[in-house]
Amino acid sequence: MSNQVALTGNEAIANAMRQINPDVVAAYPITPQTEIVQIFSQFVADGEVDTDFVTVESEHSAMSASVGASASGARAMTATAANGLALMWEILYIAASTRLPIVMPVVNRALSGPINIHCDHSDSMGARDSGWIQLYAENAQEAYDNTIQAFKIGEHEDVKLPVMVNMDGFIISHAVENFNILADEDVQEFIGEYNPEHTLLDAENPITVGPIDLQDYYFEHKRQQSEAVKHAKKVVAEVAEEYNELTGRGFSYFEEYKLDDAEVGIVALGSTTGTAKAAVDNLRDEGIKAGLLKLRLYRPFPAEEITEALSNLKVLAVLDRAETFSDTGGPVFADIRSALYNADSEIEAVNYIYGLGGRDTQVDEIEAVYKDLQDILESGEVEERVQYLGVRE
């Protein structure tokens, strides 16, 4: 059973958390995530959940408390954004390497400085190598769906990794959307019970969590982590399929939008993929064979599946809402180009950095990107590999 509701993205996530009913939530408020914590703490105060809510004094503590709770066998959640995520940095890696399936919605916001509270992906993209699974959403529906699926992915015995559920700040988090929410009991049935093999509270079988790990074992533990990430890819697909059976919604790694016969295409993630769909529709009306690949799973990176889906394209633009300051383009671009190289692809790929600090990106701007791709297709020449979309010269 499901209900149609009109909620903001933050309300959607807070309600997903209510339905999950985690054992522990340790969170600190930060714009634009604040509402999630505020609404969820109201659920706690009203007795709608059984959660122990830990009001920590910083995000470093929020993630540390989540690590302790998860190591004790609890389902632990937190949520953050931007500088809050940056303050968690040290513990992000500890959560992943200790193999703790914590779930954390991140409401994507530009990382200071200069200080800015609006959307881009510089927060989560910086954490792409931390060992967390990363899911991205186009809208509140997908952010809700990803949150419900997250524990089932992270807790899988072949995975045991934390999951970051990303949602664009303000654009999704503060806009009201019509979407479908599952019945509470269906969520409970879907996520099931969590019974980890080793926990700190199992007094019969005492364990040590987080001991020093030197030259003779650290590498082996990292190798295990790489293997878990491989498994995560398979599990993300399985869980997506199960969720699809329950709801009729969703896809595993990415959504292909009019990609089959497309000659010019865009790869992007987050809310701008909605804008890109409108651009694709307009260009299709003009007879331009435009398509879109909207990424849902960014870590692990489904490289082979992506290059397979893009194989009919001639020219491709990757949109990045984050800069790496490597002088070689954005993070998604680097991954896509490396995947294309492995696939011996002849697709010409260019990169656009867009929307930093919440800069609005409109349909006509995305259309202009497709027009640039058309020019490359006709001339066979790339003038600039990496460009900045919507910045004043």
Place this chain on the structure above:
Amino acid sequence: MAKKDQQKPGWKSIPEGGLIIEPGNADDYKTGGWRTYRPMIDQEICINCHICWIYCPDSSIISKDEEIKGYDYDHCKGCGICANECPVDAITMLEEGNLSEK
């Protein structure tokens, strides 16, 4: 890889996430190799006060029948705390390098 590490179990057979699931297995982890100075007791001077035994951070001083018998060199890291605390200066720290040359 160091030869001694090649004998250790591989990534497929060790607990995940660096967990220690076997209590007290620090005993199996030989830390004696970290030592650059080796403590030596002069039994003639020792008054068996057990101060070194209390202070040793690695429980590496062996006591039997209320007498100090020597050291667990598999675990003694050579920190020198015992020598520093001994009230009668019965413990000398000798450089490992010089010992093995002899």
